[in-house]
Amino acid sequence: LVRWKMIYGIKLKKEENGVSALTVRSLKFLQLPLEEAESFAAVHKFAPLKRQMTVSSVPVFLAVTGLFDVDYRILIACRNAKVYSLKKGQSEAKLCIEMQSPIVGLERVGKNIVLACVDNTVTCFSNKSKKLWTIHLPALVTTISVLNHKARGYRALMVALENCQVHIYKDKTLCDIINTPDVVTGLKFGRFGREDGTLVMTTKGGGLIIKILKRTSNLENTNLSNEKRNPVLTTLNVPRKTKLFLDQALREREDPIGMHQTFQSELFKLKLSTARHYVKTLETKLNPLSFSKTTPIKFSVQVQGFGPGFKLLMSLQNTSTSVVPRDLLISFLTDLKIYNIANPLIEVPILIPGLLYNFETFVEAISDKGIADKIKVFVLRRYEPSPVVCAVINMPVSDVTEIA
Numbered sequence: 001l002v003r004w005k006m007i008y009g010i011k012l013k014k015e016e017n018g019v020s021a022l023t024v025r026s027l028k029f030l031q032l033p034l035e036e037a038e039s040f041a042a043v044h045k046f047a048p049l050k051r052q053m054t055v056s057s058v059p060v061f062l063a064v065t066g067l068f069d070v071d072y073r074i075l076i077a078c079r080n081a082k083v084y085s086l087k088k089g090q091s092e093a094k095l096c097i098e099m100q101s102p103i104v105g106l107e108r109v110g111k112n113i114v115l116a117c118v119d120n121t122v123t124c125f126s127n128k129s130k131k132l133w134t135i136h137l138p139a140l141v142t143t144i145s146v147l148n149h150k151a152r153g154y155r156a157l158m159v160a161l162e163n164c165q166v167h168i169y170k171d172k173t174l175c176d177i178i179n180t181p182d183v184v185t186g187l188k189f190g191r192f193g194r195e196d197g198t199l200v201m202t203t204k205g206g207g208l209i210i211k212i213l214k215r216t217s218n219l220e221n222t223n224l225s226n227e228k229r230n231p232v233l234t235t236l237n238v239p240r241k242t243k244l245f246l247d248q249a250l251r252e253r254e255d256p257i258g259m260h261q262t263f264q265s266e267l268f269k270l271k272l273s274t275a276r277h278y279v280k281t282l283e284t285k286l287n288p289l290s291f292s293k294t295t296p297i298k299f300s301v302q303v304q305g306f307g308p309g310f311k312l313l314m315s316l317q318n319t320s321t322s323v324v325p326r327d328l329l330i331s332f333l334t335d336l337k338i339y340n341i342a343n344p345l346i347e348v349p350i351l352i353p354g355l356l357y358n359f360e361t362f363v364e365a366i367s368d369k370g371i372a373d374k375i376k377v378f379v380l381r382r383y384e385p386s387p388v389v390c391a392v393i394n395m396p397v398s399d400v401t402e403i404a
Contacts, residue, residue, distance in 0.1 A: 050068075053074075053086050053090065053091055053092065053093065054091070054092055054093065055076055055078060055084050055086075055092075055093040056078075056080075056084075056093070057078035057079055057080040057082065058078055058079045059076045059077070059078055060077055060078060060079055060103070061076070061077035061103065061105065061106035062074060062075070062076055062077075062106070063075040063106050063107060063108045063113070065108060066088075071087075071088050072087070072088055073085060073086070073087050074086040074087075075096075075106060075108070075113060076093060077103045077106040077115070078103075079102065081098065081099040081100065081101060081102050081103055081117075082095055082097065082098045082099070083095075083096055083097035083098075083099075083103070083106070083113070083115065084096065096129045097113070097115070097125055097129050099115060099117055099123070100117070100119070101117040101118050101119040101121075102117065102118050103115055103116070103117055104116050104117060104118055104141050104142070104143070104144075105122075105141060105143055105144035105159075106144075107144050107145065107146050107157065108146070109124075109146055109155060109156075109157055110155060111126070111127045112124050112125065112126060112127070112132065113125040113126075113127070113129075114144065114157055116141040116143075116144045116159065117141070118140065118141075120136060120137045120138070120139065120140060120141065121134055121135065121136055121137065122134070122135045122137065122141065122144070122157070122159055122169075123135075124171075124172070133171075133172045135169065135172055137159065137161060137167070138161070138163065139161040139162045139163035139165070140161065140162040141159055141160070141161060141162075142160045142161065142162055142183060142184060142185055142204075143160045143184070143185060143186060143187055144157060144158065144159050144160070144187070145157075145158045145187035145188060145189065146158070146189070147168060147189045147199075148189065148190075149189075149196070149197055149213070150196075151196050151197075156168050156169060156170045156175060157169045157170075158187050158189065158199075160183075160184035160185070160187055160201075162183055164179060164180050164181065164182060164183055164184075165177055165178065165179055165180070166178040166180060166184055166187070166201070178211070180201065180203065180209060181203070181207070181209075182203035182204055182205050182207055183203060183204040184201045184202070184203055184204075184209075185202055185203060185204050186201065186202035187199070187200075187201055188200045188201075192210070192212075195212050195213075197212065197213030197215075198210060198211070198212050198213070199211045199212075199213070289319070289389070290319075290379075290388050290389045292388060293323070294323065294325070294381075295323075295325045295328070295381060295388045296318065296319045296320040296323055296325070297316055297317065297318055297319060297325060297328075297351065297379065297388065297389065298316070298317045298319050299314070299315070299316055299379055299389045299391060300314070300315050300391070301313070301314050301377050301391045301393055302314075303393060303395065303396070306396070306398075307365050307396060307397070307398025308364055308365040308366075308398045309362065309363075309364055309365075310362070310363040310364075310365070310395070311360055311361075311362055311363070312360060312361050312362075312363055312375075312377070312393070313358065313359075313360050314330060314346075314358070314359045314360065314361075314377065315356055315357065315358050315359075316328075316348060316351060316356075316357045316359070316379070317351070317355070317356050317357070318351040318352065318353045318354070318355070319353075320353060321353050321354075322353075324350055324351060324352065324353070325350075325351045325381075326350055327381055327382035327383075328347075328348035328351070328379060328380065328381055328382075328388070329345060329346065329347060329348060329379070329380045329381075329382060330345070330346040330348060330359060330377065330378070330379055330380075331344065331345055331346075331377075331378045331380055332344050332361075332375060332376065332377055332378070333375070333376040333378065334373060334374070334375040334376065335373050337366075337367060338365065338366065338367040338371065338372075338373045339363050339364065339365055339366065339367075339373065339375065339395070340363070340364045340366050341361060341362075341363050341375075342361050342362040342363070342364075343361040343362075346359050346361065348379075363375070363395075365395075365398040370397060370398065371397070372394070372395045372396060372397045372398070373395060374392055374393060374394055374395065375392075375393045375395055376390060376391070376392050376393075377390065377391045377392075377393065378390050
């Protein structure tokens, strides 16, 4: 009696306030006999949580492979346009794919990962997150699904578009186009009744479309794209072997070990020199980008003018989305006998992410010897001994007659 009162109260509340009714499963549970409802609640009330994992954003699509008790992998597409991977034994998701636009579909086609985005593209990645191919579509993607015909061993990708079409792709080759009377929002291919190859589609207006694959249909050798299946092979114009080439080949055959050791030695020296210059750049702050967590900024300087008067144009940009640098200053270091800087210290306001801040100052060459020097521009943080970033400007030579 209490459950029937609950059902009647829910319906009455919906009619009065417009509150959505319960689902069909919930209503069926409330209509069960008392003994069955109590036994169902007793079984599922204290069911322990098997496993719990966390991701850094809200999940919207899941693709699961494997067995729970053996080994499995879960791909999670989130609202931040990123795909995370969860494996057995992991408690936190690992980032594997990052897209440029929000994701509207995620599927596993064999060992590959297929993603559909709002920029009218479908992109395929390998199991190791390596990009394989991208398809540009004529309309917005509403949903994607896999066409897996196990009896014939045929597997393809179905893409529903907003222009009332469903494209079927075998890898990146367009095999068929299905025109529908309304925009398709849901796709599912599989067994329906006695038919193994049935495609069920739900539309935006609430309609249901069912298509049955003919048993005599040919699923191979279908290609509706403009790409050529057999590209024309062109011969390359290979030049003739010169005497220099033959001498070099003979030298390589005579002493291959020595040449390889020389190459490896020079390669190691190049790597060592590159690493030393990189460390020197980080220590002297000569990199235009700051890798500091507190001041992630991008700095650039330009010089305008032929002399003796110059203008220095400086731009600062916050490269972070969550950190806002404060208390920054722009300072200059140069020989005061050669150059006179109008504004030697510039205060920088709060750098809001995404905006480009421009600053300028005038520099005058006061030396009558016609020489040029360097000007170092520092971005400092108040009360810190070392600069955040630094730029070195090689000033052009000024005309002595104009200075005189």
